Structures are given as structure tokens and as C-alpha cells.
Amino acid sequence: MIDWGPLILTAKLALVTTIILLAISIPLAYWLAFSKSRMKPIVETLVSMPLVLPPTVLGFYLLMAFSPGNSFGAWLQDWFGIRLIFSFSGLVIGSMMYSLPFMVNPIQSGLAGLPNSLAEASYVLGKSKMKTLFSVLLPNIKPSLLTGVVLAFAHTIGEFGVVLMIGGNIPEKTKVVSIAIYDEVEALNYTQANTYSIILFIIAFMVLLSVYMINGGYLKKFWK
Amino acid sequence: MRYRVLSFLKLKFLFSLILLVSVAGCEEEKKNHITIAAAANMQFAIKEISDAFTKQTGISCDVVISSSGKLTAQIKEGAPYDVFVSANMKYPREIFKAGFAVEKPKVYAYGQLVLWSLYEEIDPSIEGLSHENIQSIALPNPKTAPYGHAAIEILKANEVYELVADKLVYGESIAQTNQFITSKSSEIGFTAKSVVMYPNMGNQGHWQALDTTQYKPIEQGVILIKKEDSDIINSTKFYDFLFSEEAQKILEDFGYLLDNRDLNSLR
Incomplete structure (x- = not known):
């Protein structure tokens, strides 16, 4: 019988990560799209680093940072009583860093691609920057937002290296489905690994297919 | 023309020489x-x-x-x-x-299980595992690693398994378990005696060999x-x-x- 725990945990992790990431990425992408600051290339680089770095690098540094034996981890524990290593919250933070470019990049290019006249018209009509962003700009880049949300969600589902290094494989807490597959393969339970893998395969296919269909305009009727 | 033939022969010779050397090298x-x-x-x-x-x-x-x-x-x-x-x-x-x-x-060979900690204030013992100063206990995945399996056996034999079950974190192998212990991410962990017997490892922190009668021989x-x-x-x-x-x-x-x-x- 299939254990649904890892699948549910993965969905939960991906959902929480995506929601928090969306909240962070909108202001960040907005700044990146319109700022003329000299810091911009540096921030852009940092945001895109997880695309290039192996997840083990991130995992290794997070392991070091979160460990209560090191200063940052000890400080978190002494001041707030929280321990991020081997915990769900730790995984959320790791996943957020890991999936950041997948959320920020589409939103940023969406915003940068809008004609200036849109925002200018809104300002001329006396609307604030905030109001303009949420009522004018964002509604005009729905496909980019959707792409960001879906890619971040899907990428978090597919996360492995970071979780392996800081998760500790605890059932119901940090044993996500990618780890469960690895685990089952190691235990030579190929059938079980296959079940999980097929489910992931189907989910990934459906998710990406829906993005391409929506962005390609095949589902215009449902998505305006 | 003659020159060309010569150079071709030379080339051929050189080529076969290279081939010979490389084949010999492989052998x-x-x-x-x-x-x-x-x-x-x-x-x-x-x-x-x-x-x-x-x-x-x-x-x-x-x-x-x-x-x-x-x-x-x-x-x-x-x-x-x-x-x-x-x-x-x-x-x-x-x-x-x-x-x-x-x-x-x-x-x-037969392996031996040890408890190992890099925290100064922790004295490794099975009884001490349920103490509140220990929040996480590292062990290799019992499904795939025999040392992890032995660790679970010994916890159950001492009737502390239920008390510490939610503190357990699983390394994918002994190597990752060591990494959890040496990075101090876990206060204490189960590992192989062969790890702490390695000078660079065992002289960090302190370890305790466990009673071999309480788990099946590894x-x-x-x-x-x-x-x-x-x-x-x-x-x-x-x-x-x-x-x-x-x-x-x-x-x-x-x-x-x-x-x-x-x-x-x-x-």
C-alpha cells in the first residue's frame, strides 16, 4: 500500500514556499524591473545564482548556518527558541532560496516588457505607485505571474539536494517525495519507488502542460 | 611526389606507434x-x-x-x-x-555501534538520550543501513525508543550521519566504531561503545x-x-x- 505522507508533505512544502515566495518576489521583481541602482546587477546575480549552483552548495551552507553548533544557529535557538535544521521551516527557507529565480525572473521580465505608457497614464490620473502596481501592472502580466507561480511550485516539488542535506529524512516532517523515492530505491523497493516516480511524472507533465496551454492562448475562454 | 609518399609512410608509422602505445597503456x-x-x-x-x-x-x-x-x-x-x-x-x-x-x-568483520557527540556538556549514553538537552539524535537510515537498524534495536532493548522517537533524524548513510554529528547539527548520534577510531574523527568530542549484546551482530x-x-x-x-x-x-x-x-x- 502506498504511503501518501511524503506526497502530502511535498504538496504542503511547495504550497507554503510558493505563497511566501510570491509575496517576496513581487516587490523584488518590481525593483529589479524599474530600478536604475548600481546594486541592480549584483542583486540580479544573487537571485539567479541557484540556477547555476548545485543544490549541494546551498544545502551545505544551510547545514552550516542552521546547525545549533554554529553562531547563527545558536543565536536562533537562544533568542527565538527555533531550530531550522531538520525542520519543515528550514526546508521552506531552503526551498525559497532554491526556487527564487523561477519566481522572480518571469515576473521581472513581464514587468519590464510592459509599455511605459501604462504606468505613466496611471500616475497622470493620480494613482499611487502601489495602486498602479496592483491594479494596472500586475493584471497585465497574468501569464508571467502564472509562469512564476507554477515554475516555483513545480521546482520545489522537484527539489532534492537541499532537502537531502538539511532535512534528515524524518517522516511527516522532512521526508518529501523525492527523498522517499531515493530511500525506496536504496532499500531496493523498486515498485514503491516506481509508484512515487510515476505520480511525480504525471504531476510535472500536467503542471507544465497547463502553463504552456494557458500561455499559448489555448484556454483563453477560461483565463482572461 | 616521393616526398609525399615518404611523409605518408612516416605518418602511418607514427600513427601506429601511437596506437600501439595507447593499447599497451590500456592493457x-x-x-x-x-x-x-x-x-x-x-x-x-x-x-x-x-x-x-x-x-x-x-x-x-x-x-x-x-x-x-x-x-x-x-x-x-x-x-x-x-x-x-x-x-x-x-x-x-x-x-x-x-x-x-x-x-x-x-x-x-563484525561492526560495533557507538554513540558520539561533539557537544562538551553531553556525556554519551543510552539513558541520557531522553534528556531535554538533546533535541536531535542522528542515525543512519535503518531501512538501508545495518548500523541504523542496530541503533533502533538498542533503543528498543532499553525501552527508550518511544521517548526519543521524535528526536530521530536519519542520515542516508553512516557518512551523512557523521556529517550531522560533526557539524553539530545533532547533539548526538549513532555511528560505527570504525569512524571514531579514525584519529581525525575520534579525537573530536567523545564517544561511547554500546553493549554488543543488545543488538544483532553487524x-x-x-x-x-x-x-x-x-x-x-x-x-x-x-x-x-x-x-x-x-x-x-x-x-x-x-x-x-x-x-x-x-x-x-x-x-
């Missing part, structure tokens, strides 16, 4: 080289053993370290390993049954992987060397027990 390599797949608990011991083996026979060794489960899966998919030094007998038996081995696996098996004849000669040499006095002495120094009698004498 040479094939003859004096083996790849050993070793379980993570053997990480340090196998290094010394293979060095001693190379010194004695001139056969160089590549060592691949991973968890026994993963190595087994790789061997079943035809990974180019000559010898598999496992952490248990289950996986070598599995390989033998699947027809990838020359003969039945043999036990080369029988560590070795198996020869089927290959073409020429390769088998070298890997057989290593296989025999593992049971030689010299290698067994190294294993003993790393805290392995050499046969069941040792275990019984401890009982």
Missing part, C-alpha cells in the same frame, strides 16, 4: 587496477587496507564510497566494480542471488563481482588480502570484531 591499466565499492562505515579502514594492498601487490585501487544499498543497486545495473565491501550480508546475498557474483558472500560481507577472467585475478587477490593477517589487523585497529567468538567473549 597495463587493465592489469594492475581494481575498483572497490565500499560501504560508508568502511570509509577510513578501506583506505588503509587498499594502500597496504597496493604496496604489497602493486595493484592500484580506486575506492567508491557510498551506502551499501546504493552500491547494490548500481552493481545490479552493471556498475564496473570488482569487489563489493558491504556493511551487511543482506545486500551481498541479494547480488549473489541476482547472479552478479562469483561465489557466495563471506563475512570479513555481519559485514564482501563479495566478488563477476568479470572477465583477467580482472578476476586481481580482485581475487584483494578478496584474499582482506582476510589476510595484515588486513584483519587493520580492521581490528579500526574497532571491528574479527569473528563471532570475539562477540561471545564480550558477552
